[in-house]
Amino acid sequence: MDSTVGFILKVIVASAVLSVAIKWVGPQFALPATATIAAIGVFTPPAILALLLSWRMWQQRGE
Known part of the structure; x- marks a missing residue:
């Protein structure tokens, strides 16, 4: 608990x-308020999380 x-x-x-x-x-x-900046802000966190999770999965398969 x-x-x-x-x-x-x-x-x-x-x-x-x-x-x-x-x-x-x-x-x-x-930062200018453009669609490109908004897209970077929206898509960067999920991309980083996907990379971290795939790296972790790759490490666990090696064990």
């Missing part, structure tokens, strides 16, 4: 830190 609560607290803290970073640091980068 304690490990579950600890994990949830870690996720909440990480989410809060990311939210503050986006709110305060994000405006420092003057």
Whole structure:
């Protein structure tokens, strides 16, 4: 039970830190509002996650 609560607290803290970073640091980068920038923002996180999961699957097959 304690490990579950600890994990949830870690996720909440990480989410809060990311939210503050986006709110305060994000405006420092003057990115133009274009469709290309939006597509990069939408497709980059799933692509990174897919790469990480496929790398992990590849490692587990080798064991």
